[in-house]
Amino acid sequence: MEKVFDSDDFPAEDAFSAWEKATADAVMPTSFKLIGTDVFRGRVSTMPLGAVQVSAMAYSSYLTRRTPKLIRVSDPEIFAFGVTGSGSHVIEQNHHRAAVRPGELLFFESSRPFETHADGECILIQFPRTLLPLPNRHVTRLICRALPGGQGMGRLLTAFLTHLAGDSTSYTPGDAARLGTVGLDLVTATLAHFLEREDDMPSDSRQRVLYMRITSFIERHLADSPLTAAEVAAAHHISVRSLHRIFQQHGVTVRSWIRGRRLDRCRRDLADPLKRHVPIHAIAARWGFPQPADFTRAFRTAHGITPSDYRNHVHRHGSRTGTQSQVPGAPGQGPADAFWR
Structure with missing residues (x-):
């Protein structure tokens, strides 16, 4: 801004x-x-x-x-x-x-x-x-x-606008134009929803909004274990095959998207000074990693550092530098997903 x-x-x-x-x-x-x-x-x-x-x-x-x-x-x-x-x-x-x-x-x-x-x-x-x-x-x-503005499409539009209003990111002109498309899609979908005229939306807009609805649903249920592709598809009245196709269009699988977001939630909690007393295995379990060894491997693969070393580094230096997610296709990798960071 x-x-x-x-x-x-x-x-x-x-x-x-x-x-x-x-x-x-x-x-x-x-x-x-x-x-x-x-x-x-x-x-x-x-x-x-x-x-x-x-x-x-x-x-x-x-x-x-x-x-x-x-x-x-x-x-x-x-x-x-x-x-x-x-x-x-x-x-x-x-x-x-x-x-x-x-x-x-x-x-x-x-x-x-x-x-x-x-x-x-x-x-x-x-x-x-x-x-x-x-x-x-x-x-x-x-x-x-x-x-x-607190439910359904209204909630998605509110989340998008609230994120941008508080965002300090510098976007390229191409990024800005894509975010404008996202915003217009959300406005269109919100109006179509309240008018009960979703079929009047262009098909490409419907697909982009469906992807945002799905990722919003996943965000709200990240702590649910297990969170399966079948559960996500059923909540949006589509087949599992259609769900996988939607995510493939964004260069990522359903499983890796969920895994990436859960790792980001763990990273956030590990850096939170108010949660410093919470055992690492408890944080991992809360966000869908019941096996500590599996979590350690996944975290190190994504961030290049073990969870314990990351926590010690952050609390010793008071920053999160050098810990950007390397999960391919994880949210935050492009402007359309920016407000999920």
């Missing part, structure tokens, strides 16, 4: 006007009015992902309006999906009024007037309307509707 605005960088009397200009450039032009205070506090960071952009925002209480006049003057013709992090958010658009609670999702657009009373934090993903591969007549039904 790149900082676009921080009220701490301006004199108090200039911060609010600077915020209005910064958000006009970063998101869309709107008019603002402070509510209940004369001093504005806020910040904006953005991450361009090709034609898609993710923005993380925090702000003190204000009223904002996007009027017909502002739309005539400048309309980027974008859709935006936001996940609220904290505070109060009330928006009116398209003859609907939504009071959005923390953790909920909100879908809105730049080409219709809206009014918002906001105080808190949010993360936005925005993109040109023309990139959304769903019929506009259906999509408009969800404008200005509070949608759950």
